[in-house]
Amino acid sequence: MREHGFFSKTNRVGWVSTVGLILLTIVAAIVAFVWLPSAQADFRAQGLWDSICRAAGVPSKWIAGTERGQDAPTVSTNVVLLPAMAKPASSASVGRGATLALNCTMCHGALGMSRSDAPNLAGQYPxxxxxxxxxxxxxxxxxxxxxxxxxxxxxxxxxDLAAYYASLPKARTAPTTYDEALPALVRVGDPMRNIAPCISCHGGVDQKLGAPWLEGMPKPYLVQQLEDFKHGRRKNDGQQQMRNVARPMTDEEIDSVATFYARKALPGHE
Ligand code: HEC
Ligand code: HEC
Incomplete structure (x- = not known):
């Protein structure tokens, strides 16, 4: 009697290759979803789905919605910037702030213009x-x-302190404009190195919510902050906005943009 069905002689070849295929698939899956991802230095997958997305090449920041940049999983700041935070405050708030600011004058100056190398607070955005x-x-x-x-x-x-300092005259009232000689990084940035122009965030063309007023700041303070961003010592900038700008900058470029922004110090406050 001739054998029929799955285990028949004619089917044996098909059966062996089916099992072989299943085994191969399992091994490939283990290699692709477990072994390869775990061999990557920054592997921090949170489960099988994460591993699958990763193996398929999905950028890691899409996967969990959390920031997973260089300093991840630490969040760079807990503060969510809201437009309401930039609203002008009541005069009562300014008054209370003026009293509290007596504790700050030693370093930040009597009217928010530092005579040491602490940052100016006069006119800073609230x-x-x-x-x-x-x-x-x-x-x-x-x-x-x-x-x-x-x-x-x-x-x-x-x-209250923010309201008080915002009410004081800025180190200089005129923001940076295209009408003056500007360092290239301030005016156009450097697209090849992914540096956006400073003027597009720090005033001049546009002020991005949360980007500080820089005009007239003490030069050593500006240099220090840029160096700190560059080397990741300061990392409270959301989405690494400033670290990405500062990382590719050379020491000479840092010096030149700092000289530029510090130039607007009021007489006697250089
Ligand atoms: C003993 C000196 C000293 C005193 C007093 C002081 N500060 Fe500061 N402040 C500094 C220094 C130095 C920095 C820069 C620190 C850094 O590198 O992060 C700073 C930074 C700041 C910044 C960040 C400014 C920026 O542009 O990013 C704010 C805001 C600030 N101080 C507010 C205050 C307030 C408000 C008070 C009073 C309650 C105060 N400070 C008292 C020395 C002082
Ligand atoms: C994409 C927008 C953006 C660009 C472009 C940008 N900045 Fe910033 N910068 C920010 C923001 C936002 C902060 C505040 C970060 C934080 O929340 O602590 C900041 C902070 C700074 C600070 C610290 C100031 C302080 O008082 O704390 C300095 C200095 C600075 N930027 C200089 C520059 C220079 C110079 C350039 C151009 C080479 C530049 N930035 C380009 C957005 C930008």
């Missing part, structure tokens, strides 16, 4: 002061001096 103070509080921006001071303030105190 949302910038709020964000930076909250980042000092949470330790996302590190400074032993400022952390101790920020710790003793409530969120309302901070809002």
């Amino acid at each position: 949302e910038v002061i709020k964000k930076q103070m909250l980042d000092y509080q949470s330790g996302k921006r590190q400074s032993s001096i400022m952390a101790a001071l920020a710790m003793s303030l409530t969120e309302e105190n901070i809002a």
Whole structure:
């Protein structure tokens, strides 16, 4: 009697190759989804789905919606910038802020114009002061001096201080414009190195919410901040906006943009 069905002689070849195919698929899946991804230095997959997306080449930042840049999984700041944070405050708030600011004058100057190399606060955008103070509080921006001071303030105190400093005249009122000689990085950036022009975020063409007023800042402060962003010592900038700008910059470029932004110091405050 001739054999029929799956185990028949004629089918044996097909059967062996089917099992072989299944085994091959399993081995390939293990290699692709488990072994290869885990051999990658930055492997931080959160399960099989993550591994599959990764193996398929999906950029890691799409996978979990969390920031997974160089400093991930640490979040760079806890502060969510809202347009309301930039709104002008009441005069009562400014008054309370002026009283609180007596604790700040020693370093930031009587009217927010520093005579040491601390940053000027006069005319600084309110949302910038709020964000930076909250980042000092949470330790996302590190400074032993400022952390101790920020710790003793409530969120309302901070809002009042921001209102007060925002009400003071800026180091110089005119923002950067295209009408003057500008360093190339300020004017056009460097597309080849992915550096966006400073003027597109820091005022001049546009001020991005949360980007500080830089005009007239002490030069050593500007150099220090750019070096800190460049080397990842300061990393409280959301989406690494400033680290990406500063990382490719040379020391000479940092010096030249810092000289440029510091140039607008008021007489006697250079
Ligand atoms: C003992 C000196 C000192 C005192 C007092 C002081 N600061 Fe500061 N502040 C500094 C220094 C130095 C920095 C820059 C630190 C850094 O590199 O992050 C700074 C940074 C800041 C910044 C960030 C500014 C920017 O442009 O990013 C804010 C905002 C600020 N201080 C607000 C205050 C307020 C408000 C007070 C008073 C409650 C105060 N500071 C008191 C020394 C001081
Ligand atoms: C994509 C927008 C963007 C561009 C382009 C940009 N910046 Fe910034 N910059 C920011 C933001 C936002 C912050 C505040 C980061 C934070 O939240 O701490 C900042 C912070 C800074 C600070 C720290 C100031 C302070 O008081 O804390 C300096 C200095 C600075 N930028 C200089 C520059 C220079 C110079 C360039 C051009 C070479 C530049 N930035 C280009 C967005 C930008």
